[in-house]
Amino acid sequence: MGYGGFVNIKNSTTDLVQVQLGSSKCMNAVGVWNDELIAPGSTYPRQYIEASASFPSCMNTESYLNFVLAKLDTSTGKYTPLGSFEMYERMNNWSVENATTDITFTTSKNGDQEVINIVLS
Secondary structure, three states: OOOEEEEEEEEOOOOEEEEEEEEEEOEEEEOOOOOOEEOOOOEOOOEEEEEOOOOHHHOOOOEEEEEEEEEEEOOOOEEEEEEEEEEEEEOOEEEEEOOOOOEEEEEEEEOOEEEEEEEEO
């Protein structure tokens, strides 16, 4: 068991956006990540992620999860890359790094779990 958080991703762009999970290290994600499209002005269904600090190989290291974003071209039905970012957990502190698209990142504590809000702009 590690330190977890609920992730909310809001789409403030004018595009239909798909969220996919890329590489990860010592991080578990729960939910249906690759199946949903986020409409403009909408928020992705809340998903849960957790750092895997209970595994011996993960006890003294950072955890991260890579998010890959694509926009749907409604005229062709094809996805085109929009960007990516990595979410890190280090010693119960969350951060977003290596973002290749415009995002805003905030966190707040709700009991034992972090609430992580990401806004795509």
